[in-house]
Amino acid sequence: MSSILLQVIELPSNLTYLFAAFTIAWAGFFIYAALLSRRQRDVQRDITLLNKAVRSSDAEEELL
Amino acid sequence: MLTMTNNFHVFAAILSKDILLDFRGRDIIFSVPIFGILLILLFNFALDVTPDMVDDLAPGILWVSFAFSGVLTMNRSFVREKEQGGLEGLLISPISRDIIFFGKAASNFLFMILVEFVLLLALAVMLGFLVTSWVLVLTIVLTTIGFATLGTLFSAIAVETRSREVMLPVLFFPLIIPILIGAVEVTSEVIGGTSGAVARWLPLIGIFDALFLIICPWLFSAIIQE
Amino acid sequence: MLDFNSAKRSLFSYVLAGLAIVLMTFNLLLIFIVAPTDAVLGDIQRIFYIHVPIAVMSFLAFFVVCIGSIMYLIRRTSYWDRLAHSAAEVGVVFVTITLLTGVVWARPVWGVWWTWEPRLTTTLILWLIYVAYLMVRSYAPNRSQGSLYAAAIGIVGFVDVPIVYYSVQWWRSIHPAAVVGPLAESGSLEPIMRNILLVSLVAFVLVFVWLLQQKMAIQKASDLLISISHISDRTRV
Numbered sequence: 001m002s003s004i005l006l007q008v009i010e011l012p013s014n015l016t017y018l019f020a021a022f023t024i025a026w027a028g029f030f031i032y033a034a035l036l037s038r039r040q041r042d043v044q045r046d047i048t049l050l051n052k053a054v055r056s057s058d059a060e061e062e063l064l
Numbered sequence: 065m066l067t068m069t070n071n072f073h074v075f076a077a078i079l080s081k082d083i084l085l086d087f088r089g090r091d092i093i094f095s096v097p098i099f100g101i102l103l104i105l106l107f108n109f110a111l112d113v114t115p116d117m118v119d120d121l122a123p124g125i126l127w128v129s130f131a132f133s134g135v136l137t138m139n140r141s142f143v144r145e146k147e148q149g150g151l152e153g154l155l156i157s158p159i160s161r162d163i164i165f166f167g168k169a170a171s172n173f174l175f176m177i178l179v180e181f182v183l184l185l186a187l188a189v190m191l192g193f194l195v196t197s198w199v200l201v202l203t204i205v206l207t208t209i210g211f212a213t214l215g216t217l218f219s220a221i222a223v224e225t226r227s228r229e230v231m232l233p234v235l236f237f238p239l240i241i242p243i244l245i246g247a248v249e250v251t252s253e254v255i256g257g258t259s260g261a262v263a264r265w266l267p268l269i270g271i272f273d274a275l276f277l278i279i280c281p282w283l284f285s286a287i288i289q290e
Numbered sequence: 291m292l293d294f295n296s297a298k299r300s301l302f303s304y305v306l307a308g309l310a311i312v313l314m315t316f317n318l319l320l321i322f323i324v325a326p327t328d329a330v331l332g333d334i335q336r337i338f339y340i341h342v343p344i345a346v347m348s349f350l351a352f353f354v355v356c357i358g359s360i361m362y363l364i365r366r367t368s369y370w371d372r373l374a375h376s377a378a379e380v381g382v383v384f385v386t387i388t389l390l391t392g393v394v395w396a397r398p399v400w401g402v403w404w405t406w407e408p409r410l411t412t413t414l415i416l417w418l419i420y421v422a423y424l425m426v427r428s429y430a431p432n433r434s435q436g437s438l439y440a441a442a443i444g445i446v447g448f449v450d451v452p453i454v455y456y457s458v459q460w461w462r463s464i465h466p467a468a469v470v471g472p473l474a475e476s477g478s479l480e481p482i483m484r485n486i487l488l489v490s491l492v493a494f495v496l497v498f499v500w501l502l503q504q505k506m507a508i509q510k511a512s513d514l515l516i517s518i519s520h521i522s523d524r525t526r527v
Contacts, residue, residue, distance in 0.1 A: 014334040014398040021337045021394040025344065028387040029497065032380075036504050043511045050518065214446070221439045225429035234425065235443065238418040239450045242457035249464065264460060272453060279449065286363045287438035 074159050078167025079174075082141065086175060092140050096175075097182040100133040104186055113191060122193040123251035126183065127244055130204075131211070131237070133179050138172050138215040139232050142223040161285035165216065169280075173212035180204055197254045199262055206269045207247040210276065214239055217280040220288055243269045303503055310496035317493040320486045337395045339486055343494040345388040345413065351381030351498065352416060352448055355423070359444035362437065368513060371437045374444055376505040378423050380498060385417045408459040415454050419447035 086092050107113070107125045145151040154164050188194040215236055222231035246265035253261035321339045328335035358374030392410055397403050404410070423443045430436030 014332060017394050017398045018334050018336060021391045022340065024390045024394065025340050025387050028383060028390070029501075032383045032501065033504075036501070036508060039512075040504070040508050043508055043515065046515055047511065050515065217442065217446070221426065221442065224431055224435060224439070225426060226431075227429055231422075231425065231429065234418070234422050238415045238422070238454075239446065241415065242450070242453045245457050245461045249461070261464075268453070268457060275449065276446070279446065283363075283442040283445065287442050289435065289438070 071160065071163055074163050075167050075170070078154070078164060079170050082168070082171035083174065085144070086171075089144075092137060092175065096133050096136050096140070096179050099136055100129050100179055100183045101186045103129045103132060104183065104190055108190065115192065118191050118193055119255050122187060122191060123248045123255070125191075126187055126193075126251060127207075127248050129183050130176070130180050130208075130247075131240065131244060133183065134172075134176050134208070134211045134215060135233050135236060137175050137179065138212075138219040139222070139229060141168065141172060141175075142219045143228070146223050155288065161288065162281045165281045165284040168220075169212045169216040172216050173208055176208050176212060177205070180208065193255075195251075195255055199266075200251060200254050203247055203250045203254075203266065203269070206266065206273060207243050209273045210243045210269060211240060213273065213276045213280050217284055220284060243272050300507075303500065303507070306496065306500045306503065310493065310500050313489070313493040313496055317486075317490050320489060325483065325486050326480070331399060334395070334398050337391055339490045340494075341388065341391045341395060342487060343491040344384055344391065345409075346491060347494050347498045348381055348384035348388050348413070348416065349451075351377045351384055351502075352420070352444075352451070354502075355381060355420075355444040356448035359441035362441050363445075371441075372506055372509045372513070374441060375427065375437075376502050376509055378420055378440075378444065379505055380501045382417070382420045382424065383501070384498065385413060385420060388413055389417060406458070406462065408455055408462055411458045412451060412455040416451060419443070419451070423447065 104125060107121075107129075111117075111121055111125075113121055113125075142151075155161070215232070218235040219232050222228045222235065225231050246269045249261040250265050253259060317339075321336055325336060325339065327333055354377035355374050358370045358377060362370035362374060389410075392413065393403055396405060396410075423440050426443055427436040427440045430439055
C-alpha cells in the first residue's frame with residue numbers, strides 16, 4: 001500500500017511531454033491551414049489573371 | 065451474350081496464355097524462386113539462425129519470403145502485359161472485365177503456389193524445417209488466394225503509375241497484414257506452438273478472401289480504362 | 291465575362307471558423323483548468339482530451355473517403371472525387387498528429403516511444419494507406435485515372451482497417467508486450483472527464499469540417515481553372 005503511495009508521489013508531472021503534445025497538435029493544424037491559405041492565394045491570383053486575359057481578348061474581338 | 069461456358073473458356077484462355085508465357089519466357093520462372101531462396105539466405109545470416117531457433121523463426125521467414133516473392137510475381141506479370149500491349153487488347157474485346165481479373169488473379173495464384181512450394185523445399189533443405197500437414201497446405205492456399213486477389217488489383221493500378229516497383233509493395237503490404245499474421249500463427253501452431261491458433265485464424269483468412277474476392281473484381285471493372 | 295468567386299471565403303466558412311475558434315478556446319480552458327488531475331498518470335493524462343478526438347476524426351475522415359470513393363465510382367461526378375481527395379488530405383493531417391501525440395504520450399506513460407498495441411498499430415497502418423492513396427493520385431499518368439485508382443484504394447483500405455485492428459488485437463493476446471506499465475486509460479471515466487472529452491470532440495469536428503470545406507473550395511477553383519485553361523488553349527487559333 002505504501003509503495004503505491006510512493007509511486008504516486010514520485011511520478012513526475014511530465015509537463016514537457018504535455019506541452020510538446022499540445023504544441024505538436026496546434027502547430028500541425030496551423031501549418032496545414034497556412035498551406036491551404038497559400039494555395040488559395042495562388043488560385044485566386046490565377047483566376048484574376050484569367051479574368052484579365054478573357055477581358056482583353058473580349059476587347060480585341062469588339063475592335064474587329 | 066456470353067454464356068457460362070463461354071466465360072469459362074475465356075478464363076481458361078487467359079490463364080493458359082499467362083502460364084505459357086511464363087514457361088516460354090523463362091524470366092519469371094527462374095528469377096522469382098531464386099529471389100526467394102536468396103531472401104531465406106539473407107534471413108539466415110541476418111537473424112543468425114541456430115538450429116534451436118528454427119522453429120521460432122521459420123514461420124516468419126517463410127511468410128515474409130512468400131509475401132516478397134508474391135509482390136515480385138505480380139509486378140512482373142502486369143509489366144509484361146503493359147509492355148506487349150496485351151492488356152489493351154483484352155480490354156477492347158467484349159470480354160467481361162471480371163473474367164479478365166479472375167484470369168490474371170488465377171495465373172498469379174498458381175505461379176505463387178509454385179514458388180511457395182520451391183521455397184518450402186529450400187527452407188527444408190537450408191534450415192531443416194520440414195512440415196507435412198494438410199492444415200499448412202490449406203493455410204498456404206487460402207493465404208495465397210488473399211495475396212493474389214488484392215495483389216492483382218493493386219498491380220493493375222501500380223503498373224500505370226510512375227515508381228511502379230515501389231507502388232505495389234506500398235499498397236499491398238499494409239493491407240495483407242491480417243492474413244500474414246494469421247498465416248504465421250497457424251504455421252507456428254502446426255509445428256507445435258501455441259494451440260487454438262488454427263481455429264482462430266483460418267476463419268479470418270477465409271472471411272478476408274471471401275470479402276475481397278467480391279470487392280476486387282468489381283473495383284477492377286470500375287477503374288481500369290482502355 | 292467570366293467571374294469566379296469560388297475561391298473566396300464565403301460567409302459560411304467564416305462562421306464555421308469563428309465557431310471552431312471559440313469552442314476550441316473554451317475546450318482548452320476546460321482541459322487545463324476544469325479537468326481534474328489524474329491520480330495515476332498525473333497531468334500528462336490531459337493529452338487524452340485532444341489525442342482521442344483527433345484519432346476519432348482521422349477515422350471519420352477515412353470513412354468520408356470511402357463514401358466519396360464509392361459514390362465517385364457510381365456517379366462519376368467531380369464533387370465526390372473532390373470530397374474523397376479533400377477528406378484524405380485532411381485525414382492525413384489528423385492521423386499524423388494522432389501518431390505524434392500518441393508517441394509523445396507513450397514515452398512518459400509506458401516508458402517506450404512505441405508499442406505494438408492494437409490501436410497504435412492500426413493507426414500507423416491507416417496512415418500508410420492514406421499516404422498510398424495520395425501517392426497514387428499524384429503518381430498516376432493523368433487526373434482521371436488517378437481519381438479512379440485512388441477511389442479503389444479508399445474503398446479497399448477502409449474495408450480492411452477493422453480486420454487489421456482485430457487481427458493485431460488477437461496477435462497481441464498471444465504476444466503480450468514486454469513493457470508492463472499503467473494502462474493508458476484508467477478503465478472508468480469520471481463524468482466530468484467524459485463531458486470534457488465530448489466538448490473536445492465537437493470542437494475537433496468543427497476544425498475538421500472547416501479544413502475540409504477550405505480544401506474543397508480550393509480544389510474546386512483549381513479544377514475549374516485547369517478545365518478553362520484547356521478550353522482557352524483549344525480556342526486560340
